[in-house]
Amino acid sequence: MSQSAIERAADVLRDHPRVLVCVGSGLSVESGVPTFRGADGMFRDPEIATLTHVSTFDSDRERMMRWYQERRDKLHTIDPNPGHHSLVQLTQTGEYTIATQNVDHLLEAASDEAGFRPSIYHLHGSLLEVRCHDCGHTFEDLTLDLGELPTCERCGGPLRPGVVWFGESLPVDALHRSNRAARNADVCIVVGTSGLVHPAAALPDIARRHGATLIEINPNETALSDICHILIRDKAGTALPALLKEVRRS
Numbered sequence: 001m002s003q004s005a006i007e008r009a010a011d012v013l014r015d016h017p018r019v020l021v022c023v024g025s026g027l028s029v030e031s032g033v034p035t036f037r038g039a040d041g042m043f044r045d046p047e048i049a050t051l052t053h054v055s056t057f058d059s060d061r062e063r064m065m066r067w068y069q070e071r072r073d074k075l076h077t078i079d080p081n082p083g084h085h086s087l088v089q090l091t092q093t094g095e096y097t098i099a100t101q102n103v104d105h106l107l108e109a110a111s112d113e114a115g116f117r118p119s120i121y122h123l124h125g126s127l128l129e130v131r132c133h134d135c136g137h138t139f140e141d142l143t144l145d146l147g148e149l150p151t152c153e154r155c156g157g158p159l160r161p162g163v164v165w166f167g168e169s170l171p172v173d174a175l176h177r178s179n180r181a182a183r184n185a186d187v188c189i190v191v192g193t194s195g196l197v198h199p200a201a202a203l204p205d206i207a208r209r210h211g212a213t214l215i216e217i218n219p220n221e222t223a224l225s226d227i228c229h230i231l232i233r234d235k236a237g238t239a240l241p242a243l244l245k246e247v248r249r250s
């Protein structure tokens with residue numbers, strides 16, 4: 001890890017309080033949650049691309065719901081890592097908005113441990129949520145086994161996880177608030193994302209076009225690296241604690 005990159009990033013953050021943080025699956029890797037792409041990514045299994053597309057809800061619903069229930073069950077076994085905790089603490093040093101592509105609850109869990117909740121917008125929904133595919137009734141219930149194909153108590157429609165599948169639109173409110181944060185940000189931190197999936201991947205460039213300084217935290221080069229001003233080539237669980245320590249250093 002280049003200490004100078006951490007110091008430069010901390011200098012920018014200390015002087016510019018309005019920050020958008022764009023989060024991807026790399027932030028949860030050190031909690032035991034696999035990424036989608038890359039050597040150990042879920043997509044090395046070609047079936048996963050099918051299981052994450054809306055059309056499969058009609059063509060192979062039971063297989064799809066069993067896979068999502070397996071992911072929901074795993075939520076009970078994972079905890080926030082130092083990257084989640086440090087990012088939550090970092091939000092207390094300025095006006096932060098977090099736009100996450102992740103469907104886990106680890107940032108909320110870290111927030112609960114810290115005793116405050118920053119603005120977190122789930123652009124791709126949440127595995128904790130269950131939604132009726134017909135009427136849209138949405139609620140949180142991790143005890144519900146989606147593999148049993150439960151139906152909506154309001155309309156009888158099929159229940160599904162409250163996540164965004166390929167072929168579906170992102171939640172309007174989360175996307176609108178994240179876009180507004182990108183337009184107003186002085187700094188945009190991009191952590192743990194390959195920057196390949198739009199419209200989430202467009203947020204850093206929107207921030208940059210409105211004058212923001214971009215900081216990338218990722219051990220690897222990504223589709224966004226070329227537009228980032230400061231590259232911290234390290235894991236989130238190492239870089240974010242170091243960044244927090246440096247920002248707090250007066």
Ligand code: APR
Nearest residue numbers: 024025026029035036037101192193194197218220235236
């Ligand atoms: N710390 C930080 N970044 C990491 C770490 C780590 N410990 N380990 C891996 N990474 C990086 C990888 O280098 C990669 O750039 O995390 C990124 C993960 O990229 P993807 O697997 O493409 O995940 P993400 O960008 O979140 O995918 C976006 O694609 O399939 C859809 O809906 C899904 O939300 C997901 C979206």
